């Protein structure tokens with residue numbers, strides 16, 4: 001098993017590393033991703049989106065340092081067994097810091113094995129991804145949807161049997177645009193948005209709660225009312241359950257950092273908006289509060305018009 005893992009990791013230029021823990025506990029209130037714990041089977045992300053917040057931020061040096069957490073399976077089994085024995089119930093979020101359905105996953109199947117353990121100990125799961133490879137695991141996700149036990153606070157707040165069942169296996173697809181041409185520039189290693197939309201359709205037909213993390217919304221490319229209308233009408237067509245919006249952040253000053261990577265692609269492909277975008281991020285990583293307030297206003301207006309909620313439940 002370990003030998004096979006090492007071989008596959010090498011083929012995809014990943015390193016193997018033993019870690020001390022695999023579940024990171026949420027600090028503070030339940031976020032809009034609803035997680036109690038985050039779990040990332042891999043470190044770094046081979047999708048390498050130009051705007052990825054991990055590039056240059058305090059969360060990691062760069063997404064191109066790729067690692068398989070080689071002991072994740074054994075550790076998780078022990079940790080979940082202990083939690084289940086204590087009666088602890090928790091939503092586990094997969095894919096918060098690196099996509100758990102990168103190309104290596106197709107061959108390694110680590111995320112699939114993890115889902116099997118999660119199902120064995122009856123924990124609910126929330127997957128965030130940009131890849132249609134998640135469709136491979138519909139069989140296990142269905143089992144989770146059937147038998148997972150939700151945390152008490154969620155059961156108390158929501159007493160509709162049908163909705164409750166759906167909260168046991170949530171799938172969120174991340175988008176910055178629904179335009180394949182724009183995505184090809186800034187996130188060219190991921191499944192194109194059109195494929196993600198088709199995956200949403202399939203998962204919806206299977207009865208899952210499926211939504212979108214519209215993050216990051218790209219200034220001048222996907223943030224106008226016109227663009228948002230187009231994006232939300234695409235989401236509506238595919239019957240998404242919710243859209244979680246978020247604005248762009250750009251970190252760092254080195255060539256492999258998101259600010260430099262994103263702005264240089266912008267200069268090359270959309271020179272007319274390069275300067276004004278660069279100005280918005282001059283000396284800072286976040287867009288101004290005024291911009292964010294106006295963006296939120298547009299997003300919530302459009303979401304309202306399309307009758308799509310901006311939270312999971």
Ligand code: SF4
Pocket residue numbers: 045046047048049051052053054063097098099130187190
């Ligand atoms: S898929 Fe997500 S984690 Fe991976 S590079 Fe893109 S934004 Fe970063």
